[in-house]
Amino acid sequence: xTKTASSPRSNAPAPRTWSEVRPARRASIPEGLxxxxxxxxxxxxxxxxxxxxxxxxxxxxxxxxxxxxxVLQLADPETFQEMFTNLQPxxxxxxxxxxxxxxxxxxxxxxxxQIDAIRAGKCFIKGREAMLVCLDLTFMMGxxxxxxxxxxxxxxxxxxxxxxxxxxxxPVIIVSCSGGARMQEAGLSLMQMAKTSAxxxxxxxxxxxxVSVLTDPTTGGVTASFAMLGDVILAExxxxxxxxxxxxxxxxxxxxxxxxxQRSEFLLKAGLVDxxxxxxxMRTELARLIDYSGx
Amino acid sequence: xxxxxxxxxxxxxxxxxxxxxxxxxxxRVEEPDPALATGVESLRSQAQSLKTERAGMLSxxxxxxxxxxTVRVARHxxxxxxxxxxxxxxxxxxxxxxxxxxxxxxxxxTGMCRIGPIKVMLVGHQKGRETSEKIACxxxxxxxxxxxxxxxxxxLAEKFGLPIVTLVDxxxxxxxxxxxxxxxxxxxxxxxxxxxxxxVPIVSIVIGEGGSGGALGIAVADRVAMLQHAWYSVISPExxxxxxxxxxxxxxxxxxxxxxxxxxxxNLELGIVDDVIPEALGGAHRDPKATANSLSDWIVxxxxxxxKQSPEDLVNARYERFRRMGQFxxxxxx
Ligand SMILES: [Zn+2]
Numbered sequence: 001x002t003k004t005a006s007s008p009r010s011n012a013p014a015p016r017t018w019s020e021v022r023p024a025r026r027a028s029i030p031e032g033l034x035x036x037x038x039x040x041x042x043x044x045x046x047x048x049x050x051x052x053x054x055x056x057x058x059x060x061x062x063x064x065x066x067x068x069x070x071v072l073q074l075a076d077p078e079t080f081q082e083m084f085t086n087l088q089p090x091x092x093x094x095x096x097x098x099x100x101x102x103x104x105x106x107x108x109x110x111x112x113x114q115i116d117a118i119r120a121g122k123c124f125i126k127g128r129e130a131m132l133v134c135l136d137l138t139f140m141m142g143x144x145x146x147x148x149x150x151x152x153x154x155x156x157x158x159x160x161x162x163x164x165x166x167x168x169x170x171p172v173i174i175v176s177c178s179g180g181a182r183m184q185e186a187g188l189s190l191m192q193m194a195k196t197s198a199x200x201x202x203x204x205x206x207x208x209x210x211v212s213v214l215t216d217p218t219t220g221g222v223t224a225s226f227a228m229l230g231d232v233i234l235a236e237x238x239x240x241x242x243x244x245x246x247x248x249x250x251x252x253x254x255x256x257x258x259x260x261x262q263r264s265e266f267l268l269k270a271g272l273v274d275x276x277x278x279x280x281x282m283r284t285e286l287a288r289l290i291d292y293s294g295x
Numbered sequence: 296x297x298x299x300x301x302x303x304x305x306x307x308x309x310x311x312x313x314x315x316x317x318x319x320x321x322x323r324v325e326e327p328d329p330a331l332a333t334g335v336e337s338l339r340s341q342a343q344s345l346k347t348e349r350a351g352m353l354s355x356x357x358x359x360x361x362x363x364x365t366v367r368v369a370r371h372x373x374x375x376x377x378x379x380x381x382x383x384x385x386x387x388x389x390x391x392x393x394x395x396x397x398x399x400x401x402x403x404x405t406g407m408c409r410i411g412p413i414k415v416m417l418v419g420h421q422k423g424r425e426t427s428e429k430i431a432c433x434x435x436x437x438x439x440x441x442x443x444x445x446x447x448x449x450x451l452a453e454k455f456g457l458p459i460v461t462l463v464d465x466x467x468x469x470x471x472x473x474x475x476x477x478x479x480x481x482x483x484x485x486x487x488x489x490x491x492x493x494x495v496p497i498v499s500i501v502i503g504e505g506g507s508g509g510a511l512g513i514a515v516a517d518r519v520a521m522l523q524h525a526w527y528s529v530i531s532p533e534x535x536x537x538x539x540x541x542x543x544x545x546x547x548x549x550x551x552x553x554x555x556x557x558x559x560x561x562n563l564e565l566g567i568v569d570d571v572i573p574e575a576l577g578g579a580h581r582d583p584k585a586t587a588n589s590l591s592d593w594i595v596x597x598x599x600x601x602x603k604q605s606p607e608d609l610v611n612a613r614y615e616r617f618r619r620m621g622q623f624x625x626x627x628x629x
Contacts (some may be wrong), residue, residue: 092565092622093556097539146621153618181507181529183539186555187567190529191620193508194515197487198617205492221529223480224468224508229488243480243508244470248534252470262475270476 037061053279062236062279064216066112067119067136070175074283075123075132082121083158084151089116092146093186101184104140114139116147117178120155122170126287131159133174135222141179144222148182149192152226156199161206171209171290176227180220193225200229209295211286214241214264214273232289233273234282235264241273300372304356304364311349318342353577360524362552362561366532368524369503373580375587377404377419377462380502383587384594385410385417391448397477400441402432402465403513405448407457411595416452418445418513419462422503435504436469439482442512446486449493458496458598461513466531468509483512490515491617492610496601498594500572501525501559502579517613518597520570521559522586524578527567528557566619570597 034043039061049056053073054063065073071080095101109115117139123132133155135142152174161169181189203210212230214223216239224243235241242262250257260266267273277285301309322338325331360368368374381388385408393399404421407414421428422435445461452459468479490497490513499516505527521527530538535555536547543551556562559571572593575582601609 086626088624088626090622090624093554095554097535097551097554098541146623150621150623183530183535183555185622186528186530186557187562187565188621190507190511191567191617193484193511194487194491194617195620197484198491198515198614201488201492202614204488221508224483224512225487226484228478228481228484242475243468243483244475248470249472249475253472257472261472266476270478272478272481 055279060237060278062216062238064137064177066138067114067117067134067175070134071119071121071123071132073279074125074134074173074175074286076125076127080121080123080132082119084120084154085115087116087147087150089145089147091184092188093184095184095186097184104184108139112136112138116145116151117142118148118151120151125173125283125290128287128290129170130286130290131155131170131172133172135174135176135178137177137217140182142177142222143179143182143189144192145182145185145189146192149189149195152192152196153199156196156203156210160199160203160208163206169203169206169208169295171211171293171295172203173211173213173286174226174230175213175215176218176222177215178218178220178222178227180222190221193221196226197229200226204231209290209293211289213277213282213286215239217241219243219245228272231293232275234275234277234285235267235273236282237264237276237278239264241267302364302367302371304360304367307352307356308349311345311352315342315345315349318345350576357524357577361549362526362555362558363532363549365524365558366504366526366552368578369526371578371580374503375579375583376424376464376503377417377421379583380419380462380587380590381408381417383584384591388417391451392444394440394444394447396443397440400438400444401428402435402437402469403441403445405445407452410460410591413595413598414457415460415594415598416448416455416457417460417462418448419502420464420510420513422464433469435465436467437465437509437512438469438471438474439477439479442468442479442482442486445513446489449490449497453493453495456495458498458601459493459516460594460598461497461499461516463499463501463505463510463514463527464503465506465509466504467506467534468512480508483508486512487515491613494606494610496598496604496609497613498597498601500590500593501527501568502590504531505557506531515613515617517601517609517616518570519568520572520593520597521562521568522572522579522590523559523574525559526552526557527559527562528555530555532557 037044037056040059042058054065091101117136120133159170159172210230212233214235218241264276325335388408390406405418408417420435421432423429423432497516499514499519501521532548532552533543535551536543540547562568572589575585579586
C-alpha cells in the first residue's frame with residue numbers, strides 16, 4: 001500500500017519542504033504580550049510564561065505546546081537530528097466533508113509550518129541518547145493518519161535492539177497529545193493503531209525500553225494503542241487522558257462527570273499511569289528512567 | 296410475511312409481499328374444494344411469478360445499497376449475532392467466562408468449539424437479542440474486562456495450540472465512567488500488541504458492525520474478512536457526521552458513510568480486509584443458516600491454509616500484513 005518516491009503525486013497536495021512552510025506563527029499560544037491563563041484567569045506576561053516552559057507561573061497550569069517546542073524542552077541543545085521528514089500525507093480516500101481533506105491538509109501545513117502532526121528523531125537527553133517522538137496538537141488535533149503511524153513505526157523499528165547486528169537499540173520516548181485517529185483517513189488510520197502496537201511488541205521482544213509521556217489531551221485511537229503501552233507511562237499534571245471523549249461519555253450515561261474525571265491524577269489513582277511529572281522535571285525524570293532501565 | 300422490521304429502502308417489497316400473502320391465503324381457502332382446482336392452479340402460477348419478481352427486486356435493491364443503507368442492514372435487529380453463529384456453525388461449544396480480575400463481560404463471548412473438522416477458540420462480540428440481553432451486553436459495546444477476557448482466552452488458545460476465530464460485531468467499545476476508570480484504552484492497546492505476537496493462526500470476520508478500536512481490539516489477525524453487508528471503519532457514520540458535519544441527520548450520515556469507505560468492497564480495495572464473504576440474498580437475516588455455511592466454509596478453508604505455516608512465519612507475516620497499512624507520499628531522502 002505504501003507509495004514510494006516514484007508514485008504519481010498528482011492527487012496529493014503540492015509537496016512542501018520545511019523551509020517553505022516554516023515561518024508560521026506558533027499556533028498553540030495566542031499572540032500578544034500578555035495573555036489570560038485559562039485555569040486561574042490571571043494575566044500572565046508572555047515572556048515569563050515562555051521562560052517557564054509554558055507553565056503558568058501563578059497556578060502551574062500546563063499550556064499546550066507544539067512538537068517543535070516540546071523537542072526544544074526535552075532534548076539537549078543542538079542534539080535533535082530529525083528523521084523521516086520525507087514522509088508526507090496523501091489523500092488515499094479522496095475524503096470530503098464540508099471541506100476536502102486536501103484543503104484541510106494545506107491549510108494546516110501553512111498554519112503550523114508542519115508537514116503533519118509529528119516530529120521524530122534521535123537526540124540526547126542529559127547526555128543519554130534516545131529516540132524522541134513528539135505528536136503535534138496544533139496540526140489537525142494531533143490526529144493519527146498514515147504519516148503519524150508510519151513515523152512512529154519507523155522510529156520504533158530504528159530504535160529496536162538487534163543482537164544479530166550488534167545493535168543495542170535506543171530508548172524510545174513518545175510524547176503524545178492527540179484527538180485520536182484521523183477520520184479523513186478512516187480505516188487506514190484505524191490500522192495505524194495495530195501497526196504501531198505491533199512494532200512495540202517487537203521492541204519489547206528485543207528488550208527495548210519505551211517510555212510513553214501523556215500530555216493534554218490524549219484520547220481515542222492514540223490512547224488505545226501505543227500511548228498506553230509504555231514500559232513506563234508518565235503524564236503531565238492535569239492532562240485529559242482517556243479512550244472516549246468526555247462529551248461522548250456524558251451523552252451515553254446522561255449524568256454529570258465527576259470533578260477531575262479522566263485527568264492525570266485520576267488515572268494515577270486508577271492505577272493506569274506510573275507517575276505524574278511536572279514539565280520542569282520531565283528531562284530529569286526521563287534521564288533517570290533510562291538509567292534505571294540499563295538501556 | 297412482512298411482519299418483521301422494515302428497512303425504508305425495502306418499502307417497494309411491501310406491496311408485493313401483501314399481494315403474495317393475499318393469494319396464498321386464497322389458495323389455502325380454495326384448495327380443499329375440487330370444483331375450484333383450475334382457479335387454484337392459476338393462483339399458484341400467479342404467486343410463483345410474483346415471487347420471482349420479488350426475488351429480482353430484492354436482488355436489485357441489495358446490489359445497489361448505498362454505504363449508509365449497508366450500515367442499516369448491518370444493524371438489522373434480526374441479523375445473526377455471535378451466539379447465533381455458534382448455534383448454526385459450531386459443535387460442542389465450551390464457553391469460558393471471566394477475566395479473572397474484574398468480571399465477566401457478556402458483550403464478548405469466548406470459548407472452545409469445533410467448526411467443521413477444526414477445534415478452535417472462538418471470540419465474538421454479542422449485541423444481545425432480547426431487551427434484557429441487550430442491556431447486559433450494552434448493545435455490543437464491550438468493557439475493559441471484555442477485552443481482557445478475550446486476551447486471556449486467546450493466550451489459552453496459544454497454550455493449547457488452538458487456532459483463534461474472532462467475530463467482530465460492535466458499534467464501538469463502551470464509553471462510560473467504569474470503562475474509563477478500569478482502562479478501556481489500555482485494555483484495547485494491550486490486545487493489539489499481544490495479538491500481533493500470538494503463535495497460533497488467527498482469523499477475524501466482521502459479521503455486522505466493525506466500529507473503531509472496539510472492533511480492532513479482537514481483529515489483529517492473519518486473515519481478516521467481512522460479511523458482504525458488514526461495515527468496518529474508524530468511527531460510525533453518525534459519530535463522523537456529528538464532528539465533521541456538525542450535525543448527524545439522514546443526509547449527513549449518508550455523506551459520512553460514503554466518505555468513510557466503510558463497506559466490505561471498499562475495505563477490500565483498501566487492503567484492510569482480505570476477503571468478502573457473500574450473504575444470503577437480501578442480507579444474512581433472511582437466511583442465517585446459508586450465511587453461517589459460507590462463513591464456516593471460509594473459516595475452515597482459511598485455517599487449513601494457515602496451519603501449514605510455522606509459528607515464526609505466521610507471526611512475521613502477521614506483522615508484515617499490518618506493517619503495510621497506510622498510504623502516504625515518500626520523497627527520496629535528499
Ligand atoms: Zn494560571
